[in-house]
Amino acid sequence: MSMKTSQESFQARLEHNMNDAFMRKAVANAQTRMFSGRAKAAEELGHWEQWREMGATIRDHVLENLDYYLEQLSDNVEKNGGHVFFAKDAAQAQHYISEVIQRKKARKIVKSKSMVSEEISLNQLLQAQGCEVLETDLGEYILQLAEDAPSHIVVPALHKNRQQIQQLLQHKLGYSGSDTPEEMTRFVREKMRSHFLEADVGITGCNFAVAQSGTVALVTNEGNARFATTLPKTHIAVMGMERVVPTFKELDIVLSLLCRSAVGQPLTSYITALTGPRENDQIDGPEDFHLVIIDNGRSSILGSEFRPILRCIRCAACINTCPAYRHIGGHSYGSIYPGPIGAVLSPLLGGYDDYHELPYACSLCKGCNEVCPVKIPLAELLLKHRQKIAESKQTTLGERATVGFFNYVNAHPKLWDKSVKGGARIATKVIHEGKSKVNVGAVKLWSQSRDLPEPEGQSFRSWFKQHQRKQQ
Incomplete structure (x- = not known):
């Protein structure tokens, strides 16, 4: 049974919701209000970390x-x-x-x-x-x-x-x-x-x-x-x-x-x-x-390494603190379960075919870990998903090829040294004022909201050797 709430691709949902100014403002305001309310209520209760520990212990005991x-x-x-x-x-x-x-x-x-x-x-x-x-x-x-x-x-x-x-x-x-x-x-x-x-x-x-x-x-x-x-x-x-x-x-x-x-x-x-x-x-x-x-x-799930997600009490504290959710909103997840909890739970209940993108909708800031009242290690579970997705080769062919090439070069020091020196020189030709002439794939997505660092034409190792010679 599918839990999908949209037939659009993940990227299409992201682009649509990132351009919805009202939704982003409404989410940001609600997050701020609910996050501050949670913090105040926790402080008034007192000994909040002990309460969290009790909550996690109770939920683990029930699962066991x-x-x-x-x-x-x-x-x-x-x-x-x-x-x-x-x-x-x-x-x-x-x-x-x-x-x-x-x-x-x-x-x-x-x-x-x-x-x-x-x-x-x-x-x-x-x-x-x-x-x-x-x-x-x-x-x-x-x-x-x-x-x-x-x-x-x-x-x-x-x-x-x-x-x-x-x-x-x-x-x-x-x-x-x-x-x-x-x-x-x-x-x-x-x-x-x-x-x-x-x-x-x-x-x-x-x-x-x-x-x-x-x-x-x-x-x-x-x-x-x-x-x-x-x-x-x-x-x-x-x-x-x-x-x-x-x-x-x-x-x-x-x-x-x-x-x-x-x-x-x-x-x-x-x-x-x-x-x-x-x-x-x-x-x-x-x-x-x-x-x-x-x-x-x-x-x-109970018999897997993802068992801690079953502690969840559906409070949405993780959603209310998530910077990714703040910018993309709940509908971007394409599941009835949005936010960090959804990014972990939806692939487990609905499968990677429909939800393999969700574990990547996270900056791994670990804010969700800090606010979860039953201490679910959400960020670590998202990393486990990413590992499984990579091991099962459900990432894109381009990504697998890029990582494979990087691993090969990284395993050969001389080739690595030549690559970074050549790359530093090439970067001066293609990057100007924070933007790249080669504007495809991950580089394009990155540069839409960020400026690339200005290249100096040499690798760190080359610069360090020159610096050492000058010191001598």
Whole structure:
């Protein structure tokens, strides 16, 4: 199952988004705001590095004992009256969810924001079956109206401004109000409320599942997920198989890290813990609860050198600090997972054929390593990807030929010495005022935004020998 959000080439996406001045300004402003908010929240909590260490330890412990905790989770969900389905891949998850919806004869579905549902293309499947699917998160709802893809894990409509949203609401829903966020939000809220009451099925993701109790925990900024889980008669939660914590004690720690790292707040607006369907003496909640636990390549990651990426708690702190993301935006990655997390995870879940460029969309500044609340070594994992891509010869023929030639010359000192001397002389002929007459390939891409150093006509070794003679 492809997670691609664009059929354009990586280079075409880069050129398009690099020329989108509004998008770059919006991303830069949001990054600055969320990065400073995260830093302030971490400082207020105190002992942040110890919290990060606890978070990494918890996530590693779960990954090392994942089979045990998944079995415990499954047993407890079923004891609570729910149903559990383990999906090997996206197709199995789609099939199971589709069967549940057909059995319920459901036609209207309300859906809370969920990255893993995007991963398995759930909306497209349900709409193809004739179901009306309504995204209830405001950002996701805007993108659904615009038939657009998310550009950020936490703030999916980051790339749109309020004037664009106003025009979209006017065109799609007949909105006639101003472009103030409050008025547009109030308009959308009124539109949504009736859908919650009419929906047959509610679908959510799962930030974390508590193995000890069979509880599904949801973290949202707007609270719409609660409508999706309490009003429809059937609730389906989808989760990646790694999103488990042993008990509520560990849940408290990872949620403390998630909320502060994502939006710079001690808590987001709503943290909801759901344990099975409603009981006979309860008046709200679903009559039927299904938890779909999705592998979709995660087992392979678990047994590989990329296992630390499964610690991820989807806070987007790495995205909010990434200089590459700041300039190219989320859509340039061509995947539902953008930024450093996407550059590591997308090739693992979707394969190198579609995503072999992403590990190179990084300056290796290691800023993402420093802010990750569960201490994922993202920069090192990106280097591992590059190594594997090179070893499997998925780099371009020109790149392989250039590196091969460099290695050969570098292995022969006399040839190397002659090459650098000749190259220094040639450089004086082709480089003037920081620009090269030979303007192709990597040289062209480099010189579009940088000036080349002015050559002096001799190699460093030649200069050093002359300098030594003068000293004598």
